[in-house]
Each structure stands twice: as C-alpha cells, then as structure tokens.
Amino acid sequence: MAQHNYTARIEWTGNRGTGTSAYRAYDRTWTIATPGKPPIHCSNDPLLGGDPALPNPEDLLLSSLSACHMLWYLHLASEAGIAVQSYRDDPVGVGETTPDGAGRFLRATLKPHIVMPAGTDLTTADAIHDRIHAVCFIARSVNFPVDYAATYEEN
Structure with missing residues (x-):
C-alpha cells in the first residue's frame, strides 16, 4: 500500500491582546494554510x-x-459512459452536543442533484453512489453513517 502525506498549518488568529485570559477575551478565529494554496x-x-x-x-x-463523494461519482460515471452535465449537492450533517459540551456527528445525508443527457440509464447512474463509500478517502475515514438521497434531471 502506498502512503502519502497531507500537510497544513492551522493558526489561531483570535488573540485580542490578552490571549485566553478569560473565556470571552478571545475570538474563535483561525486560518488554514496549505502549501501553495490561498488561506481559508x-x-x-x-x-x-x-x-x-x-x-x-x-x-x-x-x-x-460531499466533495470526495462528488469526485468519485464523476469518475465512476465517466467510466460507466454516463455524461454528467452538472452536479450540485446540499448535504446535511446531523450532530449532537452532550451536556458537558462534547459533540459529534451522528450521520450525514448527501443530496446531490445531477443533470445528465436525456436517455441516460438512471438505474445505473443511481447505483454508482453505492460503490463510492468503498473508495472515497473521507467516507472511509469517518465513524458515522453516510447516506445519499440523489435526484436526477435529464436535459
């Protein structure tokens, strides 16, 4: 198996001058910096x-x-001869917070809306989603269920 590294710098930017001297004394802001890419x-x-x-x-x-699922969907659709014209997702993640403040995701539902040419085999197009969890790096790494509820449009 091949291993590869991902790097990033996470830097807290919320020091208002007194650091974390009090709970409300600092901002919860931070920046993600990855080599060669704009900061987030x-x-x-x-x-x-x-x-x-x-x-x-x-x-x-x-x-x-959602992005990992989309990229794998586009790849597998291309391999299956399905010409996706557009792909948009409005995913929903459901989380919970315990009384002590700890939180976690309980589940996520991806809701892609996919446009493809008229006459596309929608049964084959829909079946692609079931294969993605086995290969998507992110989906294979989370410990909560990920479902999908796709809709399709032919143009």
Whole structure:
C-alpha cells in the first residue's frame, strides 16, 4: 500500500491582546494554510461563540465528505459512459452536543442533484453512489453513517 502525506498549518488568529485570559477575551478565529494554496479563514461553530460568516470545522468536514463523494461519482460515471452535465449537492450533517459540551456527528445525508443527457440509464447512474463509500478517502475515514438521497434531471 502506498502512503502519502497531507500537510497544513492551522493558526489561531483570535488573540485580542490578552490571549485566553478569560473565556470571552478571545475570538474563535483561525486560518488554514496549505502549501501553495490561498488561506481559508475560519471560526468556531456559532453555537460556541464563533463567527457565523466563516466556515467552521463541522462545515469543512461535511464539505470534504460531499466533495470526495462528488469526485468519485464523476469518475465512476465517466467510466460507466454516463455524461454528467452538472452536479450540485446540499448535504446535511446531523450532530449532537452532550451536556458537558462534547459533540459529534451522528450521520450525514448527501443530496446531490445531477443533470445528465436525456436517455441516460438512471438505474445505473443511481447505483454508482453505492460503490463510492468503498473508495472515497473521507467516507472511509469517518465513524458515522453516510447516506445519499440523489435526484436526477435529464436535459
């Protein structure tokens, strides 16, 4: 098996001048920097004092899961001779927070809307989703169920 490394720098940017001297004395903002790519400015979940205008770790995990599924779908559709014209997903992740503040994802549902040419075999197109969990790096790495509820449009 081949191993490969992924690197990033996560840097807290929320020091207002007194660091973490008090719970409300600092911002929950941070930046993701990956070599050769633009930085991504992030914050904590708004439920935990974060900036609602910035992505949070939960947003990023759900987006990564959806993007991995999409990229594998496009690849497998291409191999199956299915000419996907557009792909859009509105995934939903369901989380819970325990009384002590710990949280986790319970499940995620991907909701891709896929446009393909008229006459496409939609049974074959739909069956591709079932194969993705076995190969998607992100889906294989999470410990919660991932389902899909795809819709299709022919043009």
